[in-house]
Amino acid sequence: MSSVIRLLPDHVANQIAAGEVVQRPASVVKELLENAVDAGATSIKLVVKDAGKTLIQVTDNGKGMNEVDARMCFERHATSKISLAEDLFQLQTKGFRGEALASIAAIAHVELKTKEHENQLGTHVIIEGSKVVSQEVAVVPDGTSFLVKNLFFNIPARRNFLKSDQVELRHVIDEFERVALAHNDIQFTFIHNGAELFNLPVSNIRQRIVNVFGGKTNEKLVPVQETTEIVEIYGFVAKPEFAKKSRGEQFFFVNDRFIKSGYLHHAVTAAFEGLLKDGTHPSYFLYLNLPPNSIDINIHPTKTEIKFDDEQALYAILRATIKHSLGQFNVAPVLDFQKDSDLDVPYSYEGTKSVEPTVAVDPFFNPFDSMKPGSSLAGQMDSGFNPFENVKPKMSSGGFSGGKPFQDKKQHKPGGWETLYEGISDAKEIILTSANHQFDEEEITGSLFDDETSQTANYQQSYQFQKKYIISPIKSGMIIIDQRRAHQRILYEHYIKSFTVKQNSSQQLLFPLSLYYTVYEMELLRSIEQQLIQMGFLFQEISNEKIVILGIPVSVSESEVSIVLEDLLNDLQDGVPNDVDVVHDRIAKSLAQSLAVKTGTYLTDKEQENIVNSLFGCEDPQTSPFGKTTFITMKVEDIDKKFM
Structure with a gap:
């Protein structure tokens, strides 16, 4: 009986691997952007057409490749990131598996233009379905440019399963945001169908978040900062009143790599316990720095899953850090009800020396100067000033006509503050005892509706x-x-x-x-x-x-x-x-x-x-x-x- 087990050709193996690595256009964007970051680029440009189905182009100003590396990078398990098995536990780069470019080249038309900074000429490689069409010397700028066209051209079934352009664009934007938020020291540009969607300059983390999610995001952010022997945590969480019904703005970065962790997410939601409305989710942008040997990233080809050595301790630290930040910035209520929050010293002033306040006193100031003879107020007091002196009740039909002016009731007495209030009680008597006031006291007993309408109105239908x-x-x-x-x-x-x-x-x-x-x-x-x-x-x-x-x-x-x-x-x-x-x-x-x-x-x-x-x-x-x-x-x- 002849043997039935055979070794698959490389192009077939690449298509099989592409099923895990390249699931949609966003997967290609993620791999190319991470390669640009690993190349030491300070400026990265992403150009997409038809949500990546027609064109994906990533251009960077990184270190570039020579003609040998430009050809070798499309081979399976060919990488410059690691060389030994021990390197898997000391990873400092995004990629390390050496599968991405080989998988992309197996299911798309790929053009690579690259040049090292010290060289005068670069390399231009064209690959279609794992087959090298051409490789030649070309005049290209420093860095690398990957051009991926006609994704899944040789796998019609996979192409038919792609969603609409809007759905695929949302996934592309998600991957772009994850890389851009993890590397605020790199300039990013994103162009879709000729329109510029993002232009992110080099900035700090807070400004990068605002540039990605809009100017109104700045007022929502609460800083988070904590350093321990196990982990360093920094970043921002959104105030509870800005919680959303969707989970779009939730980001974990471990050693500048975006990850998904339901366990850590539970720690964040536990810190917000009692502060969120039902059906809403908190927004957060949290960065964790851990020793590379305490985590394992080699779980899935997408590298978004991760294992920690001490998850319980990390959970407790993360939850306590967020609760502390919410309390520090008066987002969450404090338990000490006798404490006056106005007397709290901000953390930014901690350790600064206090300066004794000085009081300037004018030894010649006299508050009674205004009461000296000849001043306006004193003159009014001495002359028996009455503000009601020239006020006379007006005579009109239906008004009071028999009243006397206020000054007729009593004679003015010179001086004293009492003169300011003379005549007020007499004014009350004049108004209340006026004989010409007429009041209609008859009670209205008529109805605007007849009895039949009233009975119908009183009948409740529901x-x-x-x-x-x-x-x-x-x-x-x-x-x-x-x-x-x-x-x-x-x-x-x-x-x-x-x-x-x-x-x-x-x-x-x-x-x-x-x-x-x-x-x-x-x-x-x-x-x-x-x-x-x-x-x-x-x-x-x-x-x-x-x-x-x-x-x-x-x-x-x-x-x-x-x-x-x-x-x-x-x-x-x-x-x-x-x-x-x-x-x-x-x-x-x-x-x-x-x-x-x-x-x-x-x-x-x-x-x-x-x-x-x-x-x-x-x-x-x-x-x-x-x-x-x-x-x-x-x-x-x-x-x-x-x-x-």
Whole structure:
């Protein structure tokens, strides 16, 4: 019997490895950006077209490669990062497996242009599907430029499984942000379809975070700093009032490498215990520096999973550090209720010498100089000044006419502060005893409505139960309506109708409202701008980091605008569908869920009646937009059976 086990060719093995290393265009972006960082670049430029499906180009000014390295870098397990097995526990670089470039070259068209700084000429290599098409000497700038085109050209099934451009762009932006936040000492530029999305200069960590997530992020950040024998922790957490419903702004960096750790995330959420609203998640940007030999990164090809030697100690230190920072900056309440926070010395002044305050005294100052004879106040006192002297009651029909001027009641006595209040009590008597005042004391007993209308008004058509259900009687019994689901159905059909007629009423704002979002969220808002305008929104400006709103729908209050748009963006995180009707449906559902009356809200009789009538005016009153029952019916016969 012949042997059936054989060694796979290199191009087949590379395609198999690419299944783990290169899952989508964002994976290529991550590997190329990390290679640029390892090359010692101080400026990195990322150019993407069609969310990376058509083109990905990463250009850096690093140390570059010679003609031999330019060819060897596409071989499997060829790397300059490590040479011995022991080096895996002393890693100082991003990459070390030597699989990324070989996997990328196996499933795409790749062009490499590279040159070392000390050389006059560089190398130009073209590879298609692991096959070297050409390698020649070329005039290129210092550094390296990787050009990846037609990703998954030879694996149609993988290409068909890619998501929409917006979803893939979101993943590319995520990878770009992770590398940019980890290396604030490098300048980054990101261009997508000819438009510049990011231009990040060299800055400190706080400024880098603000440049990535918008100017409003600065006021949300609380510094975190702690150094122990085990770990050094620094970075920022966001204040609890700025917690989001999504987990987009949560970053852990271990030795300048982005990682995902549910264990450390639990430590952060435990530090925020009692400070967050239900359903919200804290934002954090935390940097941990540990000895390389105390961690293991070689867990997964993506290198986002990590193992620690002493996770329990790290958990306790991280939780205590964040709680300390929240308390230090008066974000979390302190336990010492007798302590006056105004007397706390800021940490920035700790260790500084105190300076004894000096008091300057004017020995010639006399506070009684103003009471000397001849001064204006003293003269008024001595002359018997009366502020009511020239005040006389006016005579008018229906007013008091028999009163006397205030000065007729008493003679003025010269001097003394008492003269300022003379005549006030007499003024009271004149007003109260005036004979010409007429008051209508007849009680109005008439009714604006006849008896029949009054009886109808007193009859209550519906009742609210537990601030959750509306009970309304009908001929056959009664119906019990879920107020929130019913209102969702009403709002949903209202918004669907507004999309159909392409016109909706809008209320103008007295002052423009500015809201700040991330770059990807701004891209989502641009893609649904026309649908939002049809609903009643009016925009003055939509830039890369903020929108300026001039008008909002009548059913939305100004205080709800940011909540409504945030919920809408969360619902569209997976991208905007290509079908317009599906887009309208998702927007209408999101707004209906955000604006519907909440469970536990008290409703007046008029509001209850309006919900009942509007619900049964809908095309499908049986269910909510999310397929849940809106009301149930209880017949009299069913109720009678309960008492048998």
